[in-house]
Structures are given as C-alpha cells and as structure tokens.
Amino acid sequence: MLSYIGKRLLQLIPVLLGMTFIVFMIIRAIPGNPAQIILGQQATKESVEALTIKLGLDNPWYVQYFKYLGDLFKGDLGESMRTRAPVTDEIWPYLAATFELALFAIVIAVIIGINAGIISAWFQNSWFDYTAMILALVGVSMPIFWLGLMGQWVFAVENPWLPTGGREEVRDPVNAITNLYVIDTIIQGRFDQLWQVFRHLILPGLALATIPMAIIARMTRSSMLEVMRSDYIRTARAKGQKMFWVVYKHALKNAIIPVLTIIGLQMGMLLGGAILTETIFAWPGVGRYIYDAIGFRDYPVIQSSILIVALFFVMINLLVDLLYSLIDPRIKYD
Amino acid sequence: MRKKKLGLLVLMLLLVLSTALAACGSDAGDGKKEEGKKEGTKTEDGKNVQDTLVFGRGGDSTSLDPSRVTEGESFKVTVNLYETLLNFGEQDTTITPGLATEWEPSEDGLTYTFKLREGVKFHDGTDFNADAVVKNFERWANGDAEKFPYYNSMFGGFKGDEGHVIESVTADGENTVLIKLTRSQAPFLKNIAMSMFAIASPTAFELGDDQFERKPVGTGPFQFVEWKPNETITIEKFDDYWDEGLPKLQKIIFRSIPDNSARLNALMAGDIELADGINPSDGKSIEDNEKLQLFERPSMNVGYLGLTVTRPPFDKKEVRQAINYAIDKQSIVDSFFEGRADVAKNPMPPSISGYNDDVEGYEYNPEKAKELLKSVGLEDGFEMELWAMPVPRPYMPDGKKVAEVIQKNLADIGITAKIVSHEWATYLELASKGDADAFMLGWTGDNGDADNFLYVLLDEDNIGSNNYTYYKNDELHDILIAAQTEVDEEKRNELYKKAQVIIHEDAPWVPLAHSTPLLGGAKNLSGFLPHPTGSDLLSKVEFK
Numbered sequence: 121m122l123s124y125i126g127k128r129l130l131q132l133i134p135v136l137l138g139m140t141f142i143v144f145m146i147i148r149a150i151p152g153n154p155a156q157i158i159l160g161q162q163a164t165k166e167s168v169e170a171l172t173i174k175l176g177l178d179n180p181w182y183v184q185y186f187k188y189l190g191d192l193f194k195g196d197l198g199e200s201m202r203t204r205a206p207v208t209d210e211i212w213p214y215l216a217a218t219f220e221l222a223l224f225a226i227v228i229a230v231i232i233g234i235n236a237g238i239i240s241a242w243f244q245n246s247w248f249d250y251t252a253m254i255l256a257l258v259g260v261s262m263p264i265f266w267l268g269l270m271g272q273w274v275f276a277v278e279n280p281w282l283p284t285g286g287r288e289e290v291r292d293p294v295n296a297i298t299n300l301y302v303i304d305t306i307i308q309g310r311f312d313q314l315w316q317v318f319r320h321l322i323l324p325g326l327a328l329a330t331i332p333m334a335i336i337a338r339m340t341r342s343s344m345l346e347v348m349r350s351d352y353i354r355t356a357r358a359k360g361q362k363m364f365w366v367v368y369k370h371a372l373k374n375a376i377i378p379v380l381t382i383i384g385l386q387m388g389m390l391l392g393g394a395i396l397t398e399t400i401f402a403w404p405g406v407g408r409y410i411y412d413a414i415g416f417r418d419y420p421v422i423q424s425s426i427l428i429v430a431l432f433f434v435m436i437n438l439l440v441d442l443l444y445s446l447i448d449p450r451i452k453y454d
Numbered sequence: 455m456r457k458k459k460l461g462l463l464v465l466m467l468l469l470v471l472s473t474a475l476a477a478c479g480s481d482a483g484d485g486k487k488e489e490g491k492k493e494g495t496k497t498e499d500g501k502n503v504q505d506t507l508v509f510g511r512g513g514d515s516t517s518l519d520p521s522r523v524t525e526g527e528s529f530k531v532t533v534n535l536y537e538t539l540l541n542f543g544e545q546d547t548t549i550t551p552g553l554a555t556e557w558e559p560s561e562d563g564l565t566y567t568f569k570l571r572e573g574v575k576f577h578d579g580t581d582f583n584a585d586a587v588v589k590n591f592e593r594w595a596n597g598d599a600e601k602f603p604y605y606n607s608m609f610g611g612f613k614g615d616e617g618h619v620i621e622s623v624t625a626d627g628e629n630t631v632l633i634k635l636t637r638s639q640a641p642f643l644k645n646i647a648m649s650m651f652a653i654a655s656p657t658a659f660e661l662g663d664d665q666f667e668r669k670p671v672g673t674g675p676f677q678f679v680e681w682k683p684n685e686t687i688t689i690e691k692f693d694d695y696w697d698e699g700l701p702k703l704q705k706i707i708f709r710s711i712p713d714n715s716a717r718l719n720a721l722m723a724g725d726i727e728l729a730d731g732i733n734p735s736d737g738k739s740i741e742d743n744e745k746l747q748l749f750e751r752p753s754m755n756v757g758y759l760g761l762t763v764t765r766p767p768f769d770k771k772e773v774r775q776a777i778n779y780a781i782d783k784q785s786i787v788d789s790f791f792e793g794r795a796d797v798a799k800n801p802m803p804p805s806i807s808g809y810n811d812d813v814e815g816y817e818y819n820p821e822k823a824k825e826l827l828k829s830v831g832l833e834d835g836f837e838m839e840l841w842a843m844p845v846p847r848p849y850m851p852d853g854k855k856v857a858e859v860i861q862k863n864l865a866d867i868g869i870t871a872k873i874v875s876h877e878w879a880t881y882l883e884l885a886s887k888g889d890a891d892a893f894m895l896g897w898t899g900d901n902g903d904a905d906n907f908l909y910v911l912l913d914e915d916n917i918g919s920n921n922y923t924y925y926k927n928d929e930l931h932d933i934l935i936a937a938q939t940e941v942d943e944e945k946r947n948e949l950y951k952k953a954q955v956i957i958h959e960d961a962p963w964v965p966l967a968h969s970t971p972l973l974g975g976a977k978n979l980s981g982f983l984p985h986p987t988g989s990d991l992l993s994k995v996e997f998k
Binding site: 404 | 508517525682685715716879882918919
C-alpha cells in the first residue's frame with residue numbers, strides 16, 4: 121500500500137511539471153503586457169518599458185521559465201505583480217473560502233444525489249424515477265447564472281430568509297484564524313456567527329451542488345441498476361432479506377465504486393473554484409482570484425494558483441483510488 | 455409494502471414542491487419585506503441609530519496606498535482615509551481648501567506657497583505639518599514609474615528626469631510649504647488635488663512601502679480597520695478628526711460584489727445600503743422602489759468610437775466624417791443609456807472648462823455620409839472590422855449592443871462592418887498597437903482638466919499609449935503644448951476651444967456619449983454626493 125502511494129506520488133512530478141510548462145506557455149501566448157496593465161492607461165511608453173525589464177519580462181521565455189521552476193523548487197510561489205504580495209500569503213484565504221463552499225456543496229450533492237439515484241434504481245420506471253431523472257437532466261443543463269440570481273431573488277429579496285451573498289454578516293465580521301469560517305467560529309465559541317456563516321453557505325452551496333448532484337444521481341442510478349440484476353442480489357432477496365438492506369447494504373457496496381470516481385472528479389473540479397457561483401454570490405474564492413489574475417496578466421498568480429489547484433485535483437483522485445480498496449477488499453494495491 | 459413506501463415518497467415530494475412553489479409564488483410587490491437587520495447603537499433617548507454603512511461595489515482595491523495605484527476602486531476607499539493639500543468641490547473639480555487652507559502662486563507661476571491647516575493629526579498620532587508634506591513629496595520624487603505611476607504621468611517623471619516638473623518642495627517653518635516648479639504647469643493645482651497625491655503619515659510609510667499599503671495611515675475622517683481581500687474593507691470614524699462633527703457615520707464597510715444584478719439584489723434585500731455600478735436599465739426600478747433612491751454621478755467621461763487613421767480607408771478624412779454622419783447617436787443614447795447620457799460632439803464633456811459649445815456636432819445624416827464616400831470614390835462601400843467593448847463601463851454599458859446599432863447604421867451607407875470582440879486586456883493591447891479599424895473605448899477624467907482629455911487621448915505624444923487612433927496633427931500638437939504652460943485661464947480656454955475645432959474637422963473619433971453613472975441607495979441615506987471623479991468622500995453621509 122505504502123509503496124503504491126509512493127509510486128503514485130512520484131508519478132505526480134512529471135504531471136505537474138508538464139502542467140507548469142503548458143500554463144506558462146499559454147498565458148504568455150495571449151496578448152497583453154502585465155507592465156502596461158499595472159501602470160494603467162495613463163502610463164508613458166518609457167515607464168512601461170522600464171517596468172517590463174524590472175519584471176524580467178524582456179528575457180527569453182526559457183530564462184523566465186527556468187527561473188520560475190527554480191523558485192518553485194525552493195518553495196517560492198512568486199509574488200503577485202499587481203498587489204506585490206507573495207502568492208503564498210495571498211492565496212490561502214481564497215483557497216479556504218473555496219474549500220469551505222466546495223465541501224458544503226459536495227456533501228449536499230452526495231447526500232441528495234446518491235439517495236435519489238438509489239431510489240430511482242430501486243423503483244425503476246416509477247414516476248419517482250422519471251421525475252428524478254428529468255430533474256437531474258434539468259440540473260445538469262441549468263445555467264448557474266440564472267439559477268443563482270433567481271435564488272437570490274426568491275430567498276433573499278422577496279423573502280428575506282437568506283443573505284444575497286458573501287461569506288459572513290459583514291456588520292459582525294468573523295475573526296479569521298484558519299479562514300475556514302465554520303471552524304473559526306467554533307474555535308471562538310461564537311455560535312451566533314456560526315449560524316450566520318451557515319446561512320451564507322446555503323444559496324451558493326445549493327447553486328454549486330446542482331450539477332454534481334445531477335451527475336451523481338444519474339451515475340448512481342445506472343450503476344445500481346446493473347448491480348441489482350446480478351445473482352447475489354437475487355439470492356439475498358430470495359433469502360427473504362428486507363429490500364432496504366438489500367439495496368443499501370449489498371447492492372450499494374458494489375455500485376458505489378464508479379460513483380466514487382465521479383465524486384472525486386467533481387470535488388476536484390469544485391476546488392478549482394467556480395467563477396460563476398463566486399461572482400454572483402460575491403464569494404471570495406480561488407476561482408475569482410485566478411480569473412482576476414488572468415485579466416491583469418498577473419503571471420505568477422496564474423501559474424502558482426493553477427498549480428496548487430491541480431495539485432489538489434490529483435491528490436483527491438489519489439485519495440479516491442485508495443478508498444476503492446477500503447470499500448472493495450478485492451481491489452489491492454501491491 | 456412497496457405501495458406504502460411509494461405513498462410516503464409522494465407525500466415527501468409534495469411537501470418539498472409546495473414549499474418551493476409557495477416561495478416562488480409570492481408576488482413581486484415591494485414594501486412587504488421586513489427591514490434587514492441593521493446594527494446600531496442606542497442614543498440616550500433610546501432611539502435606534504443606524505451608523506454603519508455597507509457600500510457595495512464591483513471590485514476590490516488593489517492597494518490602500520493611493521500613490522501606488524491607478525485604478526478607481528482603490529481611490530474609492532483612500533479618499534476617506536487620507537486628505538490632499540487641496541480638495542475638489544463637492545460635486546465638481548473646482549479647487550477648494552484641503553490640508554492647505556491658503557495657496558498662492560508667484561508672479562511667474564513657478565513657485566506655489568501653501569499655508570497648512572493647523573492642529574491636524576494623522577491616525578497614528580503623528581503631527582501633520584510642513585515637514586510631513588515635504589517627506590511625502592520626497593518619497594514620490596525618489597521613486598520610479600512602477601512605484602508611483604501617477605506621479606510619473608502628472609509631474610513628468612522623477613528626480614533627475616528631464617521632464618520632471620517639480621524642482622523642489624521645502625518647508626518654511628511649521629506650517630508653510632513652498633513648491634518650486636521647473637516650468638509652469640497650468641493644471642498643477644488640480645493635479646495636487648487628485649486622490650493619489652494624498653499626504654500620508656511619514657511614521658507609517660517609513661516602516662516600508664509594502665507594509666504601508668496594507669496598513670494605511672492618513673489624516674482623513676475615517677481610519678483603517680480591516681481588509682479581507684475580495685470581500686470587505688472596513689474603516690471607522692477617526693475620533694481626533696480636525697473637522698468637528700465629522701464624520702457622521704461610525705463605520706463604513708466596502709463590500710465587493712462583482713455582478714451588477716447581484717449587487718442590485720443585495721441592495722433590494724437590505725444587505726447593503728449603497729451600490730454603485732447600477733445598470734442604466736435598472737435605474738427605473740430603483741426609482742419606483744419606495745425603499746430606495748437613485749443617485750446620479752455628475753458626468754465626466756466620454757464614450758467614443760475610435761477610427762485608426764493609419765488604416766485605409768480611415769486615413770481619408772472624408773471617410774471618417776462620413777462615419778460620423780452615419781451613426782445615429784441619439785438613438786444609441788436613448789436605447790442603451792436609457793436617456794441617462796448626453797450625445798457627445800467633442801472629446802470632452804461640457805462640464806470641463808474650455809469646452810467648445812460652438813462646435814456643431816455631426817448630425818445623423820446618411821445621405822450626406824454617402825455623398826462623402828462618393829467624393830473619395832467609395833460609393834460602393836467597403837468592409838471593415840468594428841471592435842466592440844467586451845466589458846461594461848460607465849461610459850459604455852453594453853458595448854456589443856451598441857456595436858450592433860453602429861453596424862446597422864454603417865450598412866445603411868454601404869459599409870459592411872464585422873463585429874469583433876476580444877478579452878479586455880487583449881482588446882486594449884491590440885487596439886493600442888493600431889490593429890483595429892474602428893474600436894469602442896472611453897475615458898473618465900482624472901482631474902477635470904481639458905489637458906487630461908485632449909492631450910492624453912489625441913495628441914501625437916500619446917500615440918502608443920492613450921491615443922489609440924494614431925491621429926497626428928502638428929497644429930493641434932502646438933496648441934495643446936502651449937495650453938499646458940498657459941496659466942491665464944481665459945487664454946488657455948481659447949486654445950482648447952481651437953483644439954476642439956481642429957479635432958472636429960479631422961474626425962479621428964465618433965464621440966458617442968457623456969454618460970451619467972448611476973448609484974442606488976437606501977431611502978434614509980442622506981448627505982451622499984457622488985463625485986464626478988468616482989471617488990466619493992463619505993464624511994457627511996448619515997442615516998436619517
């Protein structure tokens with residue numbers, strides 16, 4: 121097991137290296153000079169040139185690339201060209217905000233999605249099955265922008281139950297320690313604030329959960345249908361086992377593996393930040409951070425934050441692979 | 455057994471559906487909504503006083519050291535934290551006293567004497583005096599363009615540079631500062647009043663620039679509390695502020711809400727009490743809402759269609775004039791600015807001194823346009839690219855739709871325009887290289903001076919930076935340079951009026967509109983005066 125993990129981690133190195141290279145080349149291929157953008161429209165040609173040199177952007181690309189790699193190996197993610205703050209310092213609050221929201225969304229998506237999928241498979245071709253699958257189709261194809269704005273309109277403007285956006289009640293701000301506000305408020309014993317933080321999570325969390333929820337439901341259903349037809353299920357039912365246990369214990373265990381893969385991929389995707397959800401709900405997440413950085417051609421920020429997000433993505437997939445063997449003892453990594 | 459479970463499910467689903475429907479079903483009427491929670495303190499008579507303002511805006515600040523940035527979102531906050539030697543008027547760009555109570559230019563216009571306000575303290579307790587002013591100017595003059603970009607463009611460089619306008623800044627006693635110039639600069643006082651030249655506490659910035667931009671210390675009515683990036687910036691009342699009775703609010707929270715519709719939702723839900731960047735199409739719904747009020751920011755901008763004069767056939771004046779005649783500006787203003795804009799005829803707005811109202815704008819006249827095209831042998835029209843702005847700006851709320859109107863107008867005179875759009879940074883980069891035939895762009899004035907429009911946008915010195923059309927006219931250049939050093943206001947205005955006539959005749963632009971940016975606020979908000987520069991001083995704002 122350990123040697124397997126080690127091997128997988130080693131495999132990550134070329135993957136991530138390749139990624140740094142691709143990202144590096146792509147962002148330099150698009151037009152737009154960071155120096156011009158930093159200095160604004162008022163800037164003179166000379167000052168733009170001077171800053172270009174100062175930022176090292178006049179060097180050939182390979183010089184820039186290897187310098188970046190060198191810094192990376194020293195653990196230096198670089199400094200934002202725009203705010204002049206180290207990316208390492210800057211990115212954490214954004215990552216934490218995204219992580220909190222993504223986790224909340226994936227939990228909703230998993231609970232509702234898996235159960236909807238199971239019940240649909242259990243009562244295949246029933247009205248529940250049809251409704252759930254139509255809803256799932258709608259869910260996958262729903263424009264998040266519209267859904268988010270409608271959610272705000274219905275649950276915040278017309279009925280003032282929930283806040284329109286943001287992470288916290290700004291008039292009573294959370295004292296950030298870890299930047300995961302759920303944890304911060306619990307550490308400080310501020311349960312009133314925890315409630316506020318929770319209220320702020322609901323709308324963006326639901327909006328973000330829609331697509332994964334629909335995908336998970338559909339995957340669970342098809343996977344369950346396959347397993348439900350197998351011999352051991354028939355045997356279990358013939359033995360007189362209660363249907364509920366047959367479905368949730370015997371069938372689910374075999375059906376969950378492909379679903380788990382999908383969950384892993386979706387979680388990885390959510391951790392990359394969801395620009396639309398973050399924009400509509402004014403969520404200070406990593407998606408908007410990267411998006412803004414692209415607008416400003418803030419090369420170090422784009423490179424480093426995409427690298428970190430990619431790292432999360434592959435780590436979660438590794439975790440999912442390891443979970444397989446936990447769920448299905450037939451899968452062994454030796 | 456199976457049936458029982460199904461029945462249960464039906465029940466559950468019905469419950470869920472009915473709650474959802476009930477929520478959707480509530481009608482769109484206003485007023486039934488209960489007030490959002492507001493933090494307040496009780497006064498002696500037990501009345502609840504609302505003293506915290508949440509101001510929703512599109513983006514976050516880049517830095518809280520105004521001298522180091524160029525974008526407006528930063529100044530929106532810093533104008534409340536710092537003060538400048540001179541101020542702009544409440545809603546215009548006339549010069550009024552700031553940290554300096556009196557100012558006097560010498561006979562030759564080369565030395566300015568500033569008498570400073572006494573008894574002013576920085577938020578960290580440091581005294582404000584002549585020495586502090588000198589240190590601020592020294593800090594800027596010893597910097598470079600990356601550090602202090604605006605200083606570079608407004609004062610012509612840094613210490614030792616040939617173009618540097620400021621020769622020396624010296625203290626004369628505790629409360630007098632002398633600024634000596636190398637050559638006279640007509641908009642000098644207006645430059646001094648710009649938010650980026652705010653006087654900061656020397657004790658604070660001497661600790662290091664990078665630390666200072668996150669922990670700003672000025673003399674303004676509010677002091678810095680907290681900054682949560684991309685989320686909120688919180689500032690609170692400075693108790694030792696020199697102007698007694700101000701500021702009226704206890705606390706202001708600037709919140710970034712990037713999406714315009716979401717920001718409007720937040721305003722209607724009572725999550726914020728002031729919102730900028732209101733779409734012109736939403737203005738009406740705010741006016742109709744009894745809990746909200748609409749604010750209009752006095753216009754100091756221009757939206758235009760630039761014609762790159764180096765690209766044929768736009769190198770011909772007649773073609774550029776024809777396009778000016780072809781475009782129906784009035785209907786663009788009516789449809790996309792909801793009438794909240796004036797049709798432009800000059801490259802600068804009427805509020806700016808030196809505006810030439812005698813210039814007669816090109817009226818909408820497709821026939822005349824066709825004639826002009828015929829006169830240069832282009833009666834069969836031609837094909838061109840029309841670049842549409844990809845982002846909304848106050849001077850151009852919906853670039854793509856305006857482009858479609860222009861496309862139609864051009865088709866009427868036989869020109870086939872293909873609409874092109876790039877991502878914003880790419881757009882600016884390519885346009886500044888002269889890659890566009892015709893492109894939409896705009897400008898919001900920095901200091902309300904004609905030079906800030908005409909010279910910056912249309913002089914040959916600025917080709918490659920802000921003169922995107924590559925327009926070059928030697929006569930115009932001489933006039934604009936002369937105007938820069940002409941201190942006599944009347945003579946200077948004459949020069950600018952002449953300049954506008956030349957520009958009108960050469961027609962490198964189709965000036966489209968001077969728009970009025972909109973803001974929305976809670977009905978009980980009072981004392982809010984939006985400033986044309988976009989940086990609003992909030993010291994007199996309060997809740998009634």
